[in-house]
Each structure stands twice: as C-alpha cells, then as structure tokens.
Amino acid sequence: MGPAPPIPETGGEVRPRAVEVGVVRTLRGEVLRAGRPPEASVLPADEDPRSRHLAVELDGRVVSVGSVLPLPPPWAPERTDAWRIRGMATLEGQRGRGYGRRILLGLLEVVTAAGGHLVWCEARVGAVRFYERAGFVTLGERFVAEGVEHLSMWREI
Numbered sequence: 001m002g003p004a005p006p007i008p009e010t011g012g013e014v015r016p017r018a019v020e021v022g023v024v025r026t027l028r029g030e031v032l033r034a035g036r037p038p039e040a041s042v043l044p045a046d047e048d049p050r051s052r053h054l055a056v057e058l059d060g061r062v063v064s065v066g067s068v069l070p071l072p073p074p075w076a077p078e079r080t081d082a083w084r085i086r087g088m089a090t091l092e093g094q095r096g097r098g099y100g101r102r103i104l105l106g107l108l109e110v111v112t113a114a115g116g117h118l119v120w121c122e123a124r125v126g127a128v129r130f131y132e133r134a135g136f137v138t139l140g141e142r143f144v145a146e147g148v149e150h151l152s153m154w155r156e157i
C-alpha cells in the first residue's frame, strides 16, 4: 500500500454531529433501502458498541449520515487498525453540497482519534468518485451486494 494522501479540508461551517444509531437509520433506510421494511436498515455493526455514527442536520432535519466500525477488511485480516465505513447517505435534493464529504471526513477524524490507520468500504459503483475525492482507491473486481454493483475501496490515514 502506497503513502497516504492528506485528509482534505472540509471547509464550510456545517459540522457533522455524533448521534445514536437510531438517528442515522431513518435516512439510511430512505436512501439505501428504499421500499424495504425498517429492519432492512439495521446493519450488524449497529449492535457493536464501538460503532460511531455521524449526522449533518439542517434546521432539525437529518440530511446526511454515515457510520464507522473497527473491522479488518477481508483482504487484510491482520489489520487490527482497520475501520469500515458503512451507511453513507445524503438526502436526495441535498446532494452535491458537501454534506457527504463532511460526514466522510468526520468519520476519518473519528478513526484517527481512535488510533486507526486503514479505512475501507464497499462502495456502490455510483459512489466510487465520491470516495476517490476523499483519497480512497479501489481494490479488486466489481461484485453485487443488495442487488447493486460495488467495489471495495480503502485508504490509509
């Protein structure tokens, strides 16, 4: 793995806030599990007390969410300093305004503060560019999960 690129600046004044999992689940369900029952929005990571969840709120409405959990990737099980990003979602109509980026960079800060060094995710192919903008690179071949094509992505921090 090559040298880690710097964590980009967030800019702006909207700060993500650490929230309970129940706060992220509603938007997660709307965006990532549309048309599915509420239990489809529950991730195994939600039960783990080490999971951390961030939300950006505008006028009391949650507009962007994401979660992170300490977990080695399947391709590097020895990496006990690895964390997995999950459930990244921005409300339709609020996308492209930098909220997802603030969530993602906030999650990287959480990992850094906890002493983690590798961050990875299973990115929907439509979101690969979003992660690339934050310094992630792809690994391996496309695969289908939840009926959607994904690519594994990672970065060192």
Ligand SMILES: CC(C)(COP(=O)(O)OP(=O)(O)OC[C@H]1O[C@@H](n2cnc3c(N)ncnc32)[C@H](O)[C@@H]1OP(=O)(O)O)[C@@H](O)C(=O)NCCC(=O)NCCS
Pocket: 031, 032, 064, 088, 089, 090, 091, 094, 095, 096, 097, 098, 099, 100, 101, 102, 122, 123, 124, 126, 127, 129, 130, 131, 133
């Ligand atoms: C992916 C997602 C969370 C990004 O949230 P967002 O709030 O729109 O992202 P931002 O506005 O902070 O974008 C940050 C950067 O990523 C880029 N980007 C974001 N989504 C992108 C997309 N779908 N395609 C290409 N670039 C994208 C933005 O252009 C921006 O680039 P810039 O730094 O050059 O300006 C959001 O589009 C979403 O919820 N998508 C549907 C659900 C999904 O696919 N989630 C990810 C599952 S792995």
